Structures are given as C-alpha cells and as structure tokens.
Amino acid sequence: MKSLTNKQLKIYEFILTCQTENGFPPTQAEIRDHFRFGSLNAVRSHLMLIEKKGYIRLSCGKARGIQLKRTPASIFRQQDGSIPLLGSIAAGVPIWAKRNFETPLPIPPSLFGGGELFALRVCGDSMTGAGIKNGDIAVIQRKSCVENGEIAAVLIDQEATLKRVYLSSNSLVLKADNPSFGDLEYTPDKSDVIIILGRYLGIIRTENNRCWS
Amino acid sequence: MKSLTNKQLKIYEFILTCQTENGFPPTQAEIRDHFRFGSLNAVRSHLMLIEKKGYIRLSCGKARGIQLKRTPASIFRQQDGSIPLLGSIAAGVPIWAKRNFETPLPIPPSLFGGGELFALRVCGDSMTGAGIKNGDIAVIQRKSCVENGEIAAVLIDQEATLKRVYLSSNSLVLKADNPSFGDLEYTPDKSDVIIILGRYLGIIRTENNRCWS
DNA sequence: TATGATAGTGTTTATTGTAACAGTATTTAA
DNA sequence: TTAAATACTGTTACAATAAACACTATCATA
Numbered sequence: 001m002k003s004l005t006n007k008q009l010k011i012y013e014f015i016l017t018c019q020t021e022n023g024f025p026p027t028q029a030e031i032r033d034h035f036r037f038g039s040l041n042a043v044r045s046h047l048m049l050i051e052k053k054g055y056i057r058l059s060c061g062k063a064r065g066i067q068l069k070r071t072p073a074s075i076f077r078q079q080d081g082s083i084p085l086l087g088s089i090a091a092g093v094p095i096w097a098k099r100n101f102e103t104p105l106p107i108p109p110s111l112f113g114g115g116e117l118f119a120l121r122v123c124g125d126s127m128t129g130a131g132i133k134n135g136d137i138a139v140i141q142r143k144s145c146v147e148n149g150e151i152a153a154v155l156i157d158q159e160a161t162l163k164r165v166y167l168s169s170n171s172l173v174l175k176a177d178n179p180s181f182g183d184l185e186y187t188p189d190k191s192d193v194i195i196i197l198g199r200y201l202g203i204i205r206t207e208n209n210r211c212w213s
Numbered sequence: 214m215k216s217l218t219n220k221q222l223k224i225y226e227f228i229l230t231c232q233t234e235n236g237f238p239p240t241q242a243e244i245r246d247h248f249r250f251g252s253l254n255a256v257r258s259h260l261m262l263i264e265k266k267g268y269i270r271l272s273c274g275k276a277r278g279i280q281l282k283r284t285p286a287s288i289f290r291q292q293d294g295s296i297p298l299l300g301s302i303a304a305g306v307p308i309w310a311k312r313n314f315e316t317p318l319p320i321p322p323s324l325f326g327g328g329e330l331f332a333l334r335v336c337g338d339s340m341t342g343a344g345i346k347n348g349d350i351a352v353i354q355r356k357s358c359v360e361n362g363e364i365a366a367v368l369i370d371q372e373a374t375l376k377r378v379y380l381s382s383n384s385l386v387l388k389a390d391n392p393s394f395g396d397l398e399y400t401p402d403k404s405d406v407i408i409i410l411g412r413y414l415g416i417i418r419t420e421n422n423r424c425w426s
Numbered sequence: 427t428a429t430g431a432t433a434g435t436g437t438t439t440a441t442t443g444t445a446a447c448a449g450t451a452t453t454t455a456a
Numbered sequence: 457t458t459a460a461a462t463a464c465t466g467t468t469a470c471a472a473t474a475a476a477c478a479c480t481a482t483c484a485t486a
Contacts, residue, residue: 007463022272023280025238028441039465040444049462059235063276063443067236087474167380252435253474261430266461276442276473279430 002053011035011046012055015066025066117141117201120153120160127151127162129177132203138162140198151177151200161199222261224248228279238279290417307397330354330414333366333373340364340375342390349418351375353411364390364413375413 004012014034018026026034037043043164047066051058059065070177122136130151132138140153152165163174163184174184216226227247231239239247241256242264250256260279264271272278272384335349343364346352354364367387376387387397 005462019236023232023270024272024275024277026278029443037464039467041446041466042464044445057236059237060470061444062237062474063240064237065444218432242473250434252437254436254476255434257475258433274441274474278474 004050004053004055008046008050008053008055011043012050012068015056016068016128019068025062025064105192118198120162120206122162122203125162126176126178126181129179130175132162136203138203139201141201145198146199153197153200165196217263217266217268219257221263221266221268223283224256225263228269229281232281238277238281240277295308331411332417333375335375335416337374339389339391339394342392345375345390345416346418349416351416352414356416359409359412365412366413368410373410 011031014031015025018024018030021189028040028047031037031043033041035042047056047058050056051137055069055141057067057069059067079206111148118140120138122134122138126135138153146152147163148166149161153160154163154165163176166175172186174186176183214304224244227244228238231243240252241260243255244250244260245253248255260269263269268282270280270282272280324356331353333353334353335345335347335351338347351366359365359378361379362377364375366373367376367378376389379386379388385399387399389396
C-alpha cells in the first residue's frame with residue numbers, strides 16, 4: 001500500500017472530519033473551498049490519486065461520492081516519528097471519529113517503548129492521585145487487557161476515561177486515583193459496554209498548552 | 214423520543230444500509246426509486262417526519278444531506294416482541310453495520326430471559342461440541358463480562374465468533390468447543406483488540422433455513 | 427365522526443455538483 | 457538531468473438534487 005503525500009493526507013483527513021462531523025462526505029467544491037484552491041481540478045486530481053493508492057473509493061457521477069476505505073488508525077500508523085492525538089473524547093463521540101484527530105505529537109513512539117500508541121487529552125481530575133492533571137496528554141498503548149492495578153484508558157458507554165483496572169473472574173472494578181471519586185464495579189449482570197482501549201504509559205504536559213505544528 | 218412508524222423505520226434502515234454500504238447516505242431520488250414512489254415529495258415528507266422525531270438530521274440544500282443520529286441498536290430496541298438479527302458477521306465488517314440487519318426474529322425476548330438481546334448467524338464448526346452447528350442462529354445477551362467457562366460472542370479483530378471464555382488476572386483464553394480448533398490466548402503483551410459482545414443464551418435452528426417476514 | 431397525523435402523486439425551478447477540456451509550475455526519483 | 461509524478465489555475469457544459477407549490481387518500485384515535 002503506497003503511502004499518501006502530506007497534501008493527500010490532509011485531504012483525506014478533511015474528508016474524514018466531514019464524514020464524522022456531518023454524517024456524509026464533502027463535495028469536491030467543499031474540499032476546494034476548505035483548501036482555498038482556485039479550481040475544482042486540483043481537487044479532482046488529488047482525489048483520483050488518493051483513490052489509486054487505495055485510501056478512498058470514488059463513485060463517479062454521484063454527489064459526495066467519496067467512500068473512505070482506511071481507518072484513521074491505519075493512516076496515522078504510517079507516519080513514524082509521531083503519535084496520533086485523539087483530543088479530549090467527549091461523551092457520545094466514537095473513539096476513532098469526530099473532532100478526534102488533532103495534530104499528531106511530534107514524538108517518537110520509541111520514547112514510550114513503542115507498540116501501537118495513541119494519545120488522549122485528559123479531562124477532569126479523576127487521576128490526580130497518580131499525578132495526572134486536567135489538560136495533560138496521556139499516551140496510551142493499545143491493547144485489550146492490562147495487569148491488575150494498572151491504569152488503562154477505558155471506554156465506558158462511548159466515553160474514554162483513565163481508571164485503575166481490577167479484574168477478577170466475575171467482576172471488573174474501575175478505580176479513580178482520587179478519593180472523591182467512587183469506584184465503578186461491573187458484574188456480569190450489568191449490560192454496560194466496557195472496552196479497554198489500552199495501557200497508560202505516561203503523560204506529556206506543556207504548561208502553556210502550546211500548539212505544535 | 215417518539216418511535217418511528219413501520220414505513221419510517223424502513224426508510225431509516227435503507228439510509229443506514231446505504232451509509233454503511235457506500236460510505237455516504239442516499240439522495241432523495243435514490244430513496245424514491247428504492248421504494249418505488251412516484252414522487253420526491255413522498256420522500257421529503259417522510260424525511261421531515263423522521264427528523265422531527267430526532268432520528269436523522271437534514272442539511273437543507275445539500276446533496277445527500279442526511280445525517281443518521283441514532284444507532285441501529287436504539288432503533289431496534291424500540292420494537293418489542295422481536296430480536297434483531299445481525300446476520301453472519303464477515304471479517305472486517307463493523308458489528309453494527311453493513312449487511313448486518315436481517316429481518317428481526319419474531320420471537321419475544323422474554324423467551325430467552327430478556328435483557329438487551331440480539332442474534333447472530335453462526336458460521337463454521339467451532340462450537341459443535343456444544344451442539345451449535347453451522348447456520349444456527351445464536352441468541353446473545355449484550356454484556357461486557359461473562360462467567361468463566363461460559364460461551365460468549367467475542368469480537369476478535371472485527372470478526373464475531375462464539376467461544377468459551379476463561380479469564381484470569383493476566384490472560385484471556387478463548388476455547389472452541391471442538392478439539393480440532395486450537396485455543397487462543399491473549400496476554401497483556403498482545404495488542405489484539407478483543408471485545409466481549411455478550412453472553413450466549415441459546416440457538417434457534419430452522420432446518421430448512423426458512424425466511425420469515 | 428371529525429380531526430390531525432401519515433402516506434402519498436405530479437410538476438416546475440433553482441441550485442448543487444461532477445466531468446472534461448486545455449493548460450502551467452513544482453517536486454521527486456531514476 | 458531528464459522524465460514522471462504531483463500540485464495546481466481557469467472555463468464550460470451538463471447531470472444530479474433539493475425545494476416549493478398544489479393537491480388526494482388513508483389511517484388512527486379522541
């Protein structure tokens with residue numbers, strides 16, 4: 001699979017944003033306006049190249065006929081030397097979607113030990129006991145099971161949070177590292193959907209909340 | 214939240230199918246053609262009613278400006294007296310998507326004990342030891358954790374299968390009820406994504422593989 | 427039995443959106 | 457250093473779509 005050029009990636013990301021934000025892909029004209037192209041042909045030729053590389057599928061003649069074929073994860077995985085940043089995950093927002101992808105962190109994954117990494121912006125004070133503050137960026141290693149007592153990024157009813165995970169044969173307990181937060185216990189009779197996204201590896205804190213690019 | 218009429222549900226489902234099949238929603242004309250309406254206004258008035266009930270959002274003036282707002286699950290949950298059938302889940306197909314929804318089973322959920330139920334068509338012979346055959350329809354109760362040794366519907370890399378689940382503090386073992394299938398063991402160092410969809414409650418087998426409607 | 431909500435037909439118009447033509451720089455790689 | 461791929465501008469024509477107006481028929485239900 002040939003990788004996308006920078007420009008092509010930007011366009012792919014824009015299509016992805018539109019798709020998840022609006023529920024449908026952009027028109028060629030909308031792409032033109034977003035990138036301030038003077039011509040529709042700039043868009044068309046880009047789209048055809050992206051299609052040739054297999055990242056989208058164009059339905060010729062149809063309005064908004066752009067079908068995404070790769071997941072955001074697979075797109076970002078190709079860029080080495082950076083970690084995709086998923087922003088703060090708002091309630092109800094699917095994990096690989098919406099306003100998710102901010103500018104990737106210009107940090108080599110090897111700094112955190114490698115593997116399939118992504119980053120989340122931490123919301124709230126549930127992990128202050130572990131020295132994780134509101135606004136920090138948490139680096140997560142994607143895996144489905146973690147050691148008892150480890151901190152994991154957990155998806156609870158579509159909302160991503162950091163919790164300490166304690167798993168026994170018939171219950172899953174999620175503890176916040178802050179006494180003012182209660183424990184959450186999940187037993188087999190509950191129908192809540194809990195997905196362990198990955199293991200917490202560390203944080204990045206830029207006191208001035210600076211933007212990088 | 215007001216529930217949809219039969220006709221409105223059919224249209225919603227069609228939009229969902231298009232969205233997942235093509236990557237973008239249908240145009241009003243495509244909806245008209247699919248339902249063999251003589252007029253676009255039949256479509257428009259339906260869409261406006263469905264929007265008023267909160268299931269979609271219309272972007273006026275835009276081609277294919279239909280945004281789905283409810284998940285398939287929430288749609289089907291409103292219909293009591295039947296269990297949504299998700300068909301056989303092919304590799305790479307998201308669980309709540311694509312060709313997923315076949316005609317719901319006309320079976321009261323209470324027969325299986327209630328809760329949030331759905332059904333899957335079983336592919337393959339991995340569970341013959343438990344008397345579950347290829348082509349059977351398995352009824353699943355949605356929950357995220359199950360008792361050790363119980364049979365669960367598990368999503369492994371986007372593919373749904375039935376397995377016996379054995380969970381310890383640092384590994385998850387999935388066993389097939391058929392000696393010719395090997396065990397799958399997942400330890401914290403693996404990055405595979407395992408999602409427990411729910412607990413296996415039983416099967417429905419119609420020897421002639423009849424269709425119901 | 428009214429009355430409102432639902433489920434339609436038919437037509438016209440304005441707008442949205444894609445395709446195809448003919449070009450020119452700029453970058454990347456052999 | 458040449459050739460190919462990428463990254464564009466500008467224009468025109470035509471097809472695809474949504475919106476608006478004016479109607480009729482059916483269905484639940486109070």
